[in-house]
Amino acid sequence: xxxxxxxxxGLVFTFDVMLAIFLSAVYGLLVxxxxxxxxxxxxxxxxxxxxxxxxxxxxxxxxxxSAMAIFSGDIPGCLLRIPGTPASAAYTDEAFAMTRxxxxxxxxxxCLWFSALGGIAGTLSLIVxxxxxxxxxxxxxxxxxxWLALLGLMCATVVARSSxxxxxxxxxxxxxxxxxxxxNPGGVPRFTFGFIDLLGGIEVVPALVGCFxxxxxxxxxxxxxxxxxxxRKFGSILAGQWKLTKEYPKQQxxxxxxxxxxxxxxxxxxxxxxxxxxxxxxxxSKTPEKFGTxxxxxxxxxxxxxxxxxASGWVPSLLFxxxxxxxxxxxxxxxxxxxxxxxxxxxxEKASSMYALYIVFMLGNIIMIPLxxxxxxxxxxxxxxxxxxxxxxxxxLCAVGSFATGNNLFLVLTVAFFGVLGFIMEKYGFPxxxxxxxxxxxxxxxxxxVTSLIKSDGSILPFFSRPVSAxxxxxxxxxxxxxxxxxxYKKVQRPKLAH
Amino acid sequence: xRDRSDLLGGGLIAALGLAAFWxxxxxxxxxxxxxxxxxxxxxxxxxxxLCGLAIIFGIGDSFEEPPKIxxxxxGRESEDVHAVTPVRFVLLRTAVPPLLLIFYALTVDRLxxxxxxxxxxxxSCIALGGPIKRALMLGAIAPIFVHLIFAKLLRVPLPHGLLxxxx
Numbered sequence: 001x002x003x004x005x006x007x008x009x010g011l012v013f014t015f016d017v018m019l020a021i022f023l024s025a026v027y028g029l030l031v032x033x034x035x036x037x038x039x040x041x042x043x044x045x046x047x048x049x050x051x052x053x054x055x056x057x058x059x060x061x062x063x064x065x066s067a068m069a070i071f072s073g074d075i076p077g078c079l080l081r082i083p084g085t086p087a088s089a090a091y092t093d094e095a096f097a098m099t100r101x102x103x104x105x106x107x108x109x110x111c112l113w114f115s116a117l118g119g120i121a122g123t124l125s126l127i128v129x130x131x132x133x134x135x136x137x138x139x140x141x142x143x144x145x146x147w148l149a150l151l152g153l154m155c156a157t158v159v160a161r162s163s164x165x166x167x168x169x170x171x172x173x174x175x176x177x178x179x180x181x182x183x184n185p186g187g188v189p190r191f192t193f194g195f196i197d198l199l200g201g202i203e204v205v206p207a208l209v210g211c212f213x214x215x216x217x218x219x220x221x222x223x224x225x226x227x228x229x230x231x232r233k234f235g236s237i238l239a240g241q242w243k244l245t246k247e248y249p250k251q252q253x254x255x256x257x258x259x260x261x262x263x264x265x266x267x268x269x270x271x272x273x274x275x276x277x278x279x280x281x282x283x284x285s286k287t288p289e290k291f292g293t294x295x296x297x298x299x300x301x302x303x304x305x306x307x308x309x310x311a312s313g314w315v316p317s318l319l320f321x322x323x324x325x326x327x328x329x330x331x332x333x334x335x336x337x338x339x340x341x342x343x344x345x346x347x348x349e350k351a352s353s354m355y356a357l358y359i360v361f362m363l364g365n366i367i368m369i370p371l372x373x374x375x376x377x378x379x380x381x382x383x384x385x386x387x388x389x390x391x392x393x394x395x396x397l398c399a400v401g402s403f404a405t406g407n408n409l410f411l412v413l414t415v416a417f418f419g420v421l422g423f424i425m426e427k428y429g430f431p432x433x434x435x436x437x438x439x440x441x442x443x444x445x446x447x448x449x450v451t452s453l454i455k456s457d458g459s460i461l462p463f464f465s466r467p468v469s470a471x472x473x474x475x476x477x478x479x480x481x482x483x484x485x486x487x488x489y490k491k492v493q494r495p496k497l498a499h
Numbered sequence: 500x501r502d503r504s505d506l507l508g509g510g511l512i513a514a515l516g517l518a519a520f521w522x523x524x525x526x527x528x529x530x531x532x533x534x535x536x537x538x539x540x541x542x543x544x545x546x547x548x549l550c551g552l553a554i555i556f557g558i559g560d561s562f563e564e565p566p567k568i569x570x571x572x573x574g575r576e577s578e579d580v581h582a583v584t585p586v587r588f589v590l591l592r593t594a595v596p597p598l599l600l601i602f603y604a605l606t607v608d609r610l611x612x613x614x615x616x617x618x619x620x621x622x623s624c625i626a627l628g629g630p631i632k633r634a635l636m637l638g639a640i641a642p643i644f645v646h647l648i649f650a651k652l653l654r655v656p657l658p659h660g661l662l663x664x665x666x
Binding site for chain 2: 049168184186187217224397399412414415428445446484
């Protein structure tokens with residue numbers, strides 16, 4: 001154990017890893033703070049770069065950039081009432097209300113301080129939980145993996161905050177996209193329509209970049225330039241934070257725990273954690289009427305929650321290869337690419353790499369405080385940069401970045417296609433995250449499904465008869481049919497009300 | 500009454516589901532097994548058909564949140580945006596990013612990275628409402644930086660074309 005830990009320290013404290021962490025932290029802070037550029041987009045555009053890094057450096061960039069982006073998404077939310085990332089949307093109004101009361105430094109300080117603490121709490125949960133669950137997961141067979149993957153996908157549809165039917169449709173569409181290519185149980189070309197470029201299947205990274213970056217630029221085209229933020233001098237940012245930490249210990253702890261739980265659920269990520277925690281905070285507050293008027297309570301709880309979920313979201317990703325959210329979906333791709341294949345054995349065979357990741361998580365959340373302070377001080381300058389100077393570069397990066405993942409121009413066309421698809425889907429209420437998770441998990445789901453069917457000789461009985469799979473199956477099917485049940489319930493209720 | 504777009508979307512999804520079911524189940528199974536590459540698309544196809552029908556019949560509509568308008572017009576920070584001017588040529592502008600990507604894929608091998616990138620930057624900058632002077636400047640500078648990062652540092656083989664870079 002000690003020797004593994006020392007090995008891990010040796011893996012992390014090298015020049016290239018340190019540089020990667022620092023640069024990706026700055027990158028994450030910048031991208032997260034710009035409205036319209038989400039944490040997922042920041043991570044997706046980073047993937048081509050990770051190709052050229054050592055395994056630990058590659059994963060470190062993803063961890064650091066995403067954590068930073070989630071925090072700095074709070075900055076424009078607080079100053080402009082435009083959330084920088086979806087994860088900050090839950091408490092944007094609250095933070096902006098504090099700014100209008102003349103306490104922007106307090107609001108931003110809360111976001112920074114409790115984000116960092118939440119991130120550390122999430123990391124601790126990852127350190128404690130992952131090895132325990134790994135032992136349990138060793139007894140899983142393809143049946144359990146199949147249900148677990150499907151459950152993850154179903155969770156993603158529930159948290160999408162849109163019509164669950166549309167979310168399921170989007171998810172199935174993603175699975176269908178994953179069917180394309182020759183990588184299937186029979187090794188035959190499937191849905192390739194004679195195109196050689198489709199034989200290898202649809203690459204995940206271009207699809208992601210298209211859905212999250214190109215579609216975002218397309219949306220930016222439809223609305224006018226967002227408002228400018230005035231120059232502003234901030235007072236001390238961290239001054240009141242220790243007092244708040246002592247004043248609201250319950251809110252903070254509850255936020256952390258809820259964030260951790262939601263993070264561990266496959267498919268549910270930081271945005272969901274923030275929404276749920278803000279709602280819980282309001283529900284159990286002694287002064288719920290103050291919420292929305294610039295009251296720190298909800299801000300503390302939700303800010304603590306979304307960053308805690310960031311780290312614990314890695315638990316299902318590392319253990320089962322099932323992403324906790326879209327960011328870890330990208331991270332899983334990077335893990336495979338770097339030979340750190342997710343699975344319970346990762347914790348025994350590559351223990352030093354695991355410890356290294358824990359250390360990176362800790363480091364990332366610690367350097368978040370000084371870098372975040374600098375970022376807040378510079379924020380009014382950065383937010384003045386015009387959109388028309390940033391978005392064009394993003395378009396170019398989409399082209400070059402996706403090309404770099406396979407040195408193939410067909411990938412650039414894939415990006416364009418998924419940009420259009422993502423834009424249209426989002427416009428009509430189909431959640432893009434569900435589509436992307438479907439694409440990411442399609443092959444894995446099919447592999448477990450078909451292997452299980454072959455094992456059981458075509459019978460679906462073993463999918464339900466094994467104890468763990470029975471539980472997972474019940475949960476999954478429940479999530480699958482509840483919109484229909486709710487609809488029927490409503491139909492039955494309505495005639496009764498008429499009487 | 501259902502949204503027309505939902506009827507169309509649901510119909511499209513159901514049709515896609517049928518196609519997936521039909522296309523999937525016509526694939527041969529793994530020799531010696533009764534399952535293979537055919538099962539998964541068929542199952543997805545059925546699911547899509549059901550979803551398409553559910554959307555047409557409006558199941559799950561009640562969960563949709565009314566769209567939130569995020570851009571605020573109140574507060575002293577944003578007084579200058581009171582009139583959120585409607586953007587002209589929305590459809591054309593929206594099509595700019597994907598069209599530029601297609602343009603890149605088709606021409607970069609012949610024209611080279613720098614000219615194509617400059618054109619992309621220039622056009623998208625104009626489409627976002629940037630002034631021509633700024634667009635020209637950005638188009639001249641940004642491609643060189645991107646080239647430096649990707650071609651020099653990350654060794655991505657970007658085509659030289661008409662305007663090779665000295666590195």
